[in-house]
Amino acid sequence: MATQPAAQPPVGTTTTPPHRPGRVRRAVDVIDERLGITALEYPVPEHANNVAWSLGGVTAFAFGLLVVTGVLLVQFYAPVPEAANQSVRDLSSQVWGMRFVRGLHYWAAQAMYVTAALHLLRVFFTGSYKRPREGNWLVGVAMFGLVIFGLFTGTVLKWDQEGFEALGHNLELAGLLGGAGLWFSADFANTVPILVRLYGAHVVMIPGLILVLLTLHGLLVKRHRISPHPALPADESGDQAPPAEPTEPFTHHLRRIAAFGLVLTGLLGVVAVLWPPSVGPRPVTGIEVTRPPWTFWWMFTLENWVGLSGILYGGGVLFLLLIILPFVDRNRNRHWRRRPVAMALGLLVLLTIATLTVLMLFTTAETHL
Numbered sequence: 001m002a003t004q005p006a007a008q009p010p011v012g013t014t015t016t017p018p019h020r021p022g023r024v025r026r027a028v029d030v031i032d033e034r035l036g037i038t039a040l041e042y043p044v045p046e047h048a049n050n051v052a053w054s055l056g057g058v059t060a061f062a063f064g065l066l067v068v069t070g071v072l073l074v075q076f077y078a079p080v081p082e083a084a085n086q087s088v089r090d091l092s093s094q095v096w097g098m099r100f101v102r103g104l105h106y107w108a109a110q111a112m113y114v115t116a117a118l119h120l121l122r123v124f125f126t127g128s129y130k131r132p133r134e135g136n137w138l139v140g141v142a143m144f145g146l147v148i149f150g151l152f153t154g155t156v157l158k159w160d161q162e163g164f165e166a167l168g169h170n171l172e173l174a175g176l177l178g179g180a181g182l183w184f185s186a187d188f189a190n191t192v193p194i195l196v197r198l199y200g201a202h203v204v205m206i207p208g209l210i211l212v213l214l215t216l217h218g219l220l221v222k223r224h225r226i227s228p229h230p231a232l233p234a235d236e237s238g239d240q241a242p243p244a245e246p247t248e249p250f251t252h253h254l255r256r257i258a259a260f261g262l263v264l265t266g267l268l269g270v271v272a273v274l275w276p277p278s279v280g281p282r283p284v285t286g287i288e289v290t291r292p293p294w295t296f297w298w299m300f301t302l303e304n305w306v307g308l309s310g311i312l313y314g315g316g317v318l319f320l321l322l323i324i325l326p327f328v329d330r331n332r333n334r335h336w337r338r339r340p341v342a343m344a345l346g347l348l349v350l351l352t353i354a355t356l357t358v359l360m361l362f363t364t365a366e367t368h369l
């Protein structure tokens with residue numbers, strides 16, 4: 001078959017060669033074709049471009065820091081009652097850099113608790129838990145519970161007096177819970193020390209569950225899109241930012257979170273050097289002399305007022321309120337001025353926790369174990 005001659009450009013005209021993307025662009029395209037990274041460039045409304053609306057991302061960053069430093073700590077920590085306390089002291093004093101890593105791990109845990117609580121408050125005050133985001137609120141509540149459980153198990157692991165008394169409370173509370181508390185009791189597995197099981201929870205179950213829930217949380221944020229700003233008009237459904245609001249790609253939002261996260265890491269690094277976490281000597285049984293870490297102070301006050309069950313009632317009521325909030329609050333308004341009941345109750349809960357926390361300083365410790 002005869003072939004046609006290639007078409008020639010008309011005489012007197014010039015042709016521009018087809019634009020060839022640069023090497024980096026081509027590499028990104030090759031990867032994107034296989035992994036679909038550009039799906040992350042979905043639009044995020046402008047009102048989410050600030051610290052308050054990025055607190056969830058900063059919390060996720062702190063979680064990443066905990067995983068990295070945690071993996072390093074695991075290399076030198078011995079999770080058995082005979083060796084745990086000594087191994088923490090050895091890794092802090094004899095392994096190069098590990099004193100800093102332990103400090104970073106400790107302070108990143110405090111930071112994650114604080115940023116998760118602030119994120120929860122942001123979501124509460126902007127009414128972002130309302131339809132259709134009730135399910136994602138519950139995922140958040142579950143993660144918050146896991147963060148608290150992580151702080152508790154982390155305290156036990158160092159196996160000094162503070163950790164040992166924290167474990168004592170764990171065992172007493174397990175007894176009060178009856179069958180429901182079996183996993184938290186030493187009877188659950190007679191041949192495995194409870195320290196080993198709490199270690200398993202701390203390094204596998206808690207971070208693993210957080211990772212699964214965090215993935216679900218992120219997917220739901222993408223699906224529902226970020227909630228509208230309460231002070232701006234929403235779209236006609238009332239659930240989304242209006243189409244007229246300017247947007248930016250989510251990848252830019254991620255960059256901002258990474259910047260906030262790096263600043264946080266720098267600050268935590270300084271704090272870790274200046275105030276490394278302590279570890280006391282091996283515990284003495286039969287005494288109760290320590291006070292819990294500050295995150296549990298409000299429960300400590302309750303415990304001293306009404307006994308050990310105060311911890312169960314206090315924690316139970318707080319989490320019950322968090323769980324039922326999106327289902328009992330049927331007010332569709334998001335602005336705090338048009339939500340007087342939710343605001344009053346929210347402030348009451350905050351004030352109660354703050355007051356109980358401060359009262360810890362003036363509470364005489366009773367013996368409960």
Ligand code: HEM
Nearest residue numbers: 053054055056057059060116128137140141143144226227
């Ligand atoms: C504990 C770890 C948590 C992480 C890592 C996390 C992460 C995130 C991220 C990255 C977002 C996107 C918006 C933003 O950054 O503000 C988000 C949104 C959201 N989070 Fe969380 N979160 C956590 C805990 C919580 C808690 C404790 C709650 C509430 C009880 C919660 C409820 C929500 C809701 C309802 C949204 C959607 C907000 C909106 O559309 O404005 N999250 N979370």
